[in-house]
Amino acid sequence: MSQEIHSQYDSILILDFGSQYSHLITRRCRELNVYCEMLPCTQKMADLPWKPKGIILSGSPYSVYDDVAPRVDPAVFEMGVPVLGICYGLQEIAWNHGGSVDPHDSREYGHATLDLTHTGNVMCDALFAGLGENVTVWMSHGDQLSKLPEDFEVVAKTSTAPFAGIAHKSRPLYGIQFHPEVTHTDCGKALFENFVDRICHCKRNWTMETFIEKEIQRIRDIVGPRGRVIGAVSGGVDSSVAAKLMTEAIGDRFHAVMVDNGVLRMDEAKQVREMLGEHLGVNLTVVDASDLFLDRLKDVEDPERKRKIIGNTFIEVFEKEGERLEKQAEEQEAKALAEGHPASETMGKYEFLLQGTLYPDVIESISFKGPSATIKTHHNVGGLLEDMKLKLIEPLRELFKDEVRELGKLMGIPEHLVMRHPFPGPGLAIRILGPVTRSQVQLLQKADKIYIEEIFKAGIYNQISQAFAVLLPVRAVGVQGDKRTYDQVICLRAAQTTDFMTATWYPFDHGVLSRISNRITNEVQGVNRVVLDVSSKPPATIEWL
Numbered sequence: 001m002s003q004e005i006h007s008q009y010d011s012i013l014i015l016d017f018g019s020q021y022s023h024l025i026t027r028r029c030r031e032l033n034v035y036c037e038m039l040p041c042t043q044k045m046a047d048l049p050w051k052p053k054g055i056i057l058s059g060s061p062y063s064v065y066d067d068v069a070p071r072v073d074p075a076v077f078e079m080g081v082p083v084l085g086i087c088y089g090l091q092e093i094a095w096n097h098g099g100s101v102d103p104h105d106s107r108e109y110g111h112a113t114l115d116l117t118h119t120g121n122v123m124c125d126a127l128f129a130g131l132g133e134n135v136t137v138w139m140s141h142g143d144q145l146s147k148l149p150e151d152f153e154v155v156a157k158t159s160t161a162p163f164a165g166i167a168h169k170s171r172p173l174y175g176i177q178f179h180p181e182v183t184h185t186d187c188g189k190a191l192f193e194n195f196v197d198r199i200c201h202c203k204r205n206w207t208m209e210t211f212i213e214k215e216i217q218r219i220r221d222i223v224g225p226r227g228r229v230i231g232a233v234s235g236g237v238d239s240s241v242a243a244k245l246m247t248e249a250i251g252d253r254f255h256a257v258m259v260d261n262g263v264l265r266m267d268e269a270k271q272v273r274e275m276l277g278e279h280l281g282v283n284l285t286v287v288d289a290s291d292l293f294l295d296r297l298k299d300v301e302d303p304e305r306k307r308k309i310i311g312n313t314f315i316e317v318f319e320k321e322g323e324r325l326e327k328q329a330e331e332q333e334a335k336a337l338a339e340g341h342p343a344s345e346t347m348g349k350y351e352f353l354l355q356g357t358l359y360p361d362v363i364e365s366i367s368f369k370g371p372s373a374t375i376k377t378h379h380n381v382g383g384l385l386e387d388m389k390l391k392l393i394e395p396l397r398e399l400f401k402d403e404v405r406e407l408g409k410l411m412g413i414p415e416h417l418v419m420r421h422p423f424p425g426p427g428l429a430i431r432i433l434g435p436v437t438r439s440q441v442q443l444l445q446k447a448d449k450i451y452i453e454e455i456f457k458a459g460i461y462n463q464i465s466q467a468f469a470v471l472l473p474v475r476a477v478g479v480q481g482d483k484r485t486y487d488q489v490i491c492l493r494a495a496q497t498t499d500f501m502t503a504t505w506y507p508f509d510h511g512v513l514s515r516i517s518n519r520i521t522n523e524v525q526g527v528n529r530v531v532l533d534v535s536s537k538p539p540a541t542i543e544w545l
Contacts, residue, residue: 005035005398006050008214010202012036013052015043017060017070017088020538023360024181024502025056025086027400028188033204034196037398045075054082054200057089059179063143064091064101072096082172082199084127087141090166090175093149097173100147104160111184112139112158114165124153124167126199127174131187137164138184144177172199208407212245215395219249222393226348228329229393230322231256231355232314233284235272236423238356241408242396243282246354248411253347254354255283255325259317261310262290263297263427263436266445275417285325289317297429297436301473303545306436310426315353319389322350353390357397358404360500401500421452421466422500430545434473444471446524447490454516455494464506467494469520470533470544478528480521487528490520494533495542503537 005011012029016022016038029036039048041057055076062069072092076083085093091101114137116128137158145163148154156165156176164177174195180188196202223229229246233239233256246254256276260269269286277284296309326349333347396404401422408418428444429436448469455461470491478485492513497503517530533540 009035009206010053010200011050012054012056012196012200012202013048014038014056014058015041015072015076015089017041017058017062017092019059019061019086019088021179021181022058025058026359027498028181028192029056029196030206030400030403031189032193032196033206034202035206035398041070041072043073045073045079051079052081053202054084054196055079056195057083057085057092059087059089059140062088063103064088064095065143077173082195083174084195085173085175086181087177087179090163090177091143091145093173093175094145094147094152094163094166097149097152097168099145099149099152101143102146104142104144109140110138112137112160112164112178114156114158114178114187116156116165117154119153119155119167121153121167121169123172124155124169126172127167127176127191127194128155128165128187129194129198131190131194135187136185137178137180137187138182139178141177145175174199208403208410211399211407212410215245216249219246219393219395223250223253223352224348227253227352228325228347228350229254229352229354230318230325230350230390232318232353233258233272233276233282233356234423234425235268235275235420236356237401237408237418237420238358238396238404238422240276240280240356240417241404241411241413242354242356242394243276244280244408244411244413245395246393247280247282252283255285255350256354257318257321258284258286259314260286260288260290261293261314261427261429262438263293263310263429263432263441265423265428266449280413285321287317287321289313292317293429294436294438294441299435301434303430306429306545307426310429314425315390318353322353322390326350351391352393355392355394357394359398359400362397402498419462421461421464421468423468424543430543431468432471433544434471440471443488443524443526444469444490447471447520447527450519450523451492451516454512454519458509458512460506460512463496464494465497465500465503466542467492467506469493472531476529478521480528485528487526489529489531490524490527491531491533491544492516493542493544495537497537497542500542503542505534505536508532 014025014036026036026038114135116133118125144161151169152166153169154163155167158164161177166175180191231243233243243256258272273286276282293313296313300306405418424430428441432440451469455467472489472491474489475486476489494506495503496506520530521528
């Protein structure tokens with residue numbers, strides 16, 4: 001879809017050198033209503049099918065002077081568009097223009113006060129225009145610039161970094177040693193605004209209002225006047241918004257399918273049927289394939305194998321259901337023709353599979369040719385069959401979670417559904433650490449249901465971005481009813497985040513935690529201990545597997 005987007009919106013290209021913060025650069029530009037896309041740092045500019053309005057070079061765990069250091073295509077600096085280098089990106093700009101980079105005496109990590117130098121050169125000063133004299137920024141680096149490249153000016157410094165900000169005297173090339181993409185940098189938003197607006201002159205028209213209209217038209221163009229789409233839905237906000245968008249685009253030619261894979265939350269299939277079918281007017285079929293999934297997951301403990309098995313089985317079930325719907329469609333078409341209706345008014349074949357894939361799924365699932373590494377395979381990105389017959393259509397592939405929620409509200413989807421916590425495609429299979437059995441699923445379903453109920457009762461559900469229970473592969477000794485028990489352990493996870501790329505844990509009131517723990521250990525037979533996960537992302541991921 002990106003080629004169509006670039007023809008409609010001014011775009012910023014972000015080249016990723018493997019920094020954990022790279023995705024945040026993308027978010028900051030999107031927040032300014034400017035579309036941007038992240039690609040690996042190894043991207044050749046000659047192979048890029050669109051021209052960006054500006055380019056941002058991310059940070060990196062590497063050192064530019066290392067033999068294995070990732071290198072940017074030198075053509076980046078010959079495209080005639082503004083370039084902003086962040087941390088390693090600054091060092092990469094300097095390295096390419098004759099500057100020197102050396103190890104710092106000690107790693108600089110944390111807040112620093114930035115002193116801005118107004119050179120009087122309008123181009124040099126543009127990046128920091130309007131930011132005052134002293135601002136607080138966030139440093140995270142072990143190397144720093146030791147020699148300024150020719151024709152560059154110093155535009156910012158700190159007590160330990162004499163080249164904290166540099167700019168070319170006559171070309172729009174800028175480098176900063178700190179990280180404006182993190183919230184710890186006070187002037188981060190203003191700095192990005194200066195770059196995309198004042199320097200790159202981007203039209204700030206990337207909004208969900210414009211996205212709806214253009215995406216509906218794009219779907220119609222792809223599917224055609226007679227084509228049909230079968231949709232994978234789970235009841236989560238992503239697939240629900242995608243299904244609603246598809247229904248708006250092609251109406252009855254879209255048919256949603258929910259697969260009960262045996263690892264859903266308690267009463268999930270029933271709730272989804274009511275929400276999508278009855279309240280949102282989406283054509284929906286629920287297929288019970290729980291036995292098939294659970295049989296294939298038997299004795300499987302490796303999380304990647306679980307994801308692959310579930311992803312492949314999903315597609316098999318969709319294709320089988322698609323064949324059934326296709327046969328039904330052929331019968332309807334034959335009947336319509338027999339009744340004298342022209343072929344142009346009848347519906348065609350099911351050629352497409354709708355999925356609610358989001359941009360973070362793509363970022364975390366694609367192993368770039370550059371230094372970035374695959375974190376985990378998402379069932380809807382890396383777990384698909386290579387010989388899949390249906391063609392994928394993913395209208396939300398370029399969006400972040402908060403953008404999808406905004407889109408859902410604009411389309412009239414109820415608040416409680418839009419704000420529903422995400423649920424992974426592999427379901428409870430990746431929240432059961434160990435073999436997946438029907439009894440283990442039922443145990444976790446009960447614990448998770450209690451957990452969510454108590455969060456709602458406490459009035460904190462919407463303060464938490466994602467909450468769920470995890471069944472650990474350990475047993476612990478307990479005392480229940482004056483008897484010794486040797487039962488399982490439930491871990492509670494609650495994350496706070498805006499983009500699901502970084503997250504902190506939610507600070508529960510102790511009384512709420514006590515009620516949750518008491519209910520689970522009293523009501524869920526086979527559990528005698530409840531623990532709390534207080535890990536942030538990074539270093540942990542939100543899901544355990």
